[in-house]
Amino acid sequence: MAYRQLSIESIAEYLQGIPEMKKVFSSFNDLDIREIGDGNLNYVYLVKNKEKPNESVALKQAVPFLRIVGESWPLPKERMTIEIKALLKASEWCPQNVPEIFFYSHEMSLVVMKDLSSHGVLRGQMIEGMYFPKLADHISTYLAQNLFHTSDLFLDHREKKEMVREFINIDLCKITEDFVFTHPYEQNETNVYNPELKESDIKSIQEDSNLKISVAEMKKKFMTEAQALIHGDLHTGSIMASEEETFVIDPEFAFVGPMGFDLGAIIGNLLMSYFSHEYRQPLLGREPYQYRKWLLETIESLWSEFVNKFENLWINHQNSSGDLYWDYDSGVEHFKNQREKYILDLLQDSIGFAACKMMRRILGLAKVADIADITDLKERARIENITLQVGKKMVTERKKFQSISEVIDLAQEFSTLK
């Protein structure tokens, strides 16, 4: 079927023509259809049977331009092909953490999936100070399963390289290259600043030689290192969560890139939430320590559980695949040394990427509501400065970090509620 853009008016008829939809909907006569996309890239519709509200799906369709700008910014709708394939790949390894797919069409650039509207977007819920006791467990599982099973540590050389080819994602990678690694660190017309942020604070990032070289190194890693199939945009807005369940959505930026980019994205977003709650917890009428403590504990357990799960996958795979590389007296211990070194490199990558993602949210075009929605602009600037200073230290000194707890210590050092 040739591509055509669906609308609230045409969706019911379209769904009725798809055999797979008959398993979800007992009737297509009285559907409640609403557009719920955040309006940046795609259209997302929620479709419910008014008679039986349990019969519902989410339908996401890409249009061949950047929705937020319009047709003047063309963007190939083939990005939906990447998203569909990435969702299917993730559902091989952790079906419980990605939305179930009922139907997809590469030609129509659309996917019909489980309605997750009973789960809020994690970012919004965290802004409201909600706790997610299973978040670290779920996201560490999602990351360990996906990153391990799409890396050279698990995949056959042929599968891996064919995956690299299949997931080359030229246009969406370019967005990251520009808006995460380039524009925020130079004077660029796309940057947007809080008017209360001092020019000297902006310059302290944009004209710092060491910092810019470090960011350029992270950009090079992003552009060249085909380590595993990564989500590519794993911020708290790409996660739908309840207390019990966690779903990772929107992998349209997926490509075979450095693992640390995903780990850094989520760590960086949790850190920004932590900084923002200096302001938000008192605003919510709460004492400020408990929630922020939970956030830091979440970062710490997300990392340590990730390491634990990733290492176990690696050990089990090596044991079952009969690889002999370490097969001699001290081999077991030496294999352990190798894993520790691999994980340490990954920690340092993750810290560098987390820093880039934090600083760009302050200096670049796209903001995070956690900080950008703080109405007291002076308070916002104070928190933005904490973010910038912590980011600066993280990226320039990333190779000195030996454990995640040093990241926690650094965050606490700069964000002391003074």
Next chain:
Amino acid sequence: MAYRQLSIESIAEYLQGIPEMKKVFSSFNDLDIREIGDGNLNYVYLVKNKEKPNESVALKQAVPFLRIVGESWPLPKERMTIEIKALLKASEWCPQNVPEIFFYSHEMSLVVMKDLSSHGVLRGQMIEGMYFPKLADHISTYLAQNLFHTSDLFLDHREKKEMVREFINIDLCKITEDFVFTHPYEQNETNVYNPELKESDIKSIQEDSNLKISVAEMKKKFMTEAQALIHGDLHTGSIMASEEETFVIDPEFAFVGPMGFDLGAIIGNLLMSYFSHEYRQPLLGREPYQYRKWLLETIESLWSEFVNKFENLWINHQNSSGDLYWDYDSGVEHFKNQREKYILDLLQDSIGFAACKMMRRILGLAKVADIADITDLKERARIENITLQVGKKMVTERKKFQSISEVIDLAQEFSTLK
């Protein structure tokens, strides 16, 4: 035209049917056709007009198996497609250092190119102690031109990623992954050892935890880092040279990989030649210092000229493309810092890869004649041990090296003709 394997009998008729060949040969009636392939992978024929010996070409055809083993080791003939494209790409940037292509056919997996038989293979000529005063200049140009112009430092993001896709080289990369980075560092049935090499010396490599972790890191880099279109097999057997001219041939292993792999390959091969001439120069009836001094000087100038040329390409490109990333008071100096850091990382990569390529020539299947053809097996073992020990230090301590002269010092420290 469907694929068929050519032979000495069928080549004249085949060439006669190709319009492009009429520009080279005034007649096809009396051709001298000889097979000159080294017998590992492909067939290479030298075709000369007996009447007018200046009318000559080399014809290289791939067969769908590893020639040295036979049809039991299938190898897609598509590797010739990579070789042709890599030759064409290199001839864009340094036509003087790659053989001129007269004709190619992807279907027939063949290429007809300049007859370079007046230029010997570099390795053989170096074994004989011949000097190549322009080698460092030519190879540093070849490397700077090719590596810079196929990296993200020069290419548009789209061209770069399409190049990555186009040059995915699954089967030939696998050969390198196995025979350079894996088998030599484990007990493997494909390994071949000089019987005079002690088991303890072999174990000192194969059971050294730090060394194996370092080699695994270099392997990861080889498998994941899509930095530039590299030759992939740049040893002295892939170079045809006279005193005046230098041609790089056989880029069938080309893919988008780490730049340091090419730089390391040539440095490693020159170092092995240096070690071998402890033995060879006296055998040639010469005093042993002068030639070995020339070899080390060649390594040193190859590197420093490469850096010089590469940096100039980068600076000129930045100046002409108007990138503003460093556009502020101290920007010029900061850009210089960035280049120096990039080059230092590249030096350390190159040292690591050189080491892997050196050690594998001692412990793995494929040898270099410089060392393997030493008939006094005890002398050969002594030189092999020097190679292993220097390689071990280079790969495990690669991040400590700050300049190429430290590599030279190390080589001299271990190979003192004592």
